[in-house]
Amino acid sequence: MKKIILTIIIFNISIIHAQINLSYTDHLAIGVKNIDSTGEFYKNILELKELENPSANQRWFDFGDKFELHLVEGVHMEKKIKTNHIGLTVSSMTDMMELLKKKNINFESWNGKRNTFELRWDGVKQIYFQDPEGNWIEINQK
Template identity: 30%
Template sequence: MNILQLDHVALHVSDLAVSDKFYGDVLQLPAIPRPDFDFPGAWYSIGSHELHLIGNRDKEVHSHHRGTHFAVRVSDCDVVEERLTSCGIDFIPKTRPDGARQVFVQDPDGHFVEFTQPPA
């Protein structure tokens, strides 16, 4: 097996419309075409990777920001924090021991998204 890179992350969501608004409007991820599956969902591009939302989730999500999440690299965590603040979204700012900055935010279903800025 030769794993080259992250291809996509799939998240089961309880309310597709609410999650679609979060990922499409708040985080401004571009929507991409999705095959005509027999279940609801939405796909987004994250650089060369994809995020797949899958509707009809029937169990509540409980996790910690160090648990299940996906991470995206950003050039400036200040811009992320400003955007989340302007949208009224709570977040957790952190700095790793190596100096990298992190911003953790929960989506409407409790999944954590990490924004990471490499150390200077």
């Protein structure tokens, strides 16, 4: 009986030590049809720094805090719903909305009201717009 209890204890300890410890989110990969136009959107509209990568059919961008966006050409989903989106935070919603207007990028609230933000229940301002492939992007100001 003691051997069984000892075996169970050792087994449980080994499981605890073997558990995965995730430290941070590394990247988000999005499939696109046109790597050039979509890559230029993230580089010029969102002003993300482009990173070097080994593949001709991919473009990688730095979101900061060790988080990257990987655009992968050739893998694409036609249906895009707002629930599936990239969420980014800015310090000034007013400045972001002015930038999007200046660059002729349509944006809307969660409920689809054009050119205005949504005020979330916790006081966070939110707007949504799409990249050239139809992927939704949420911008919020906390």
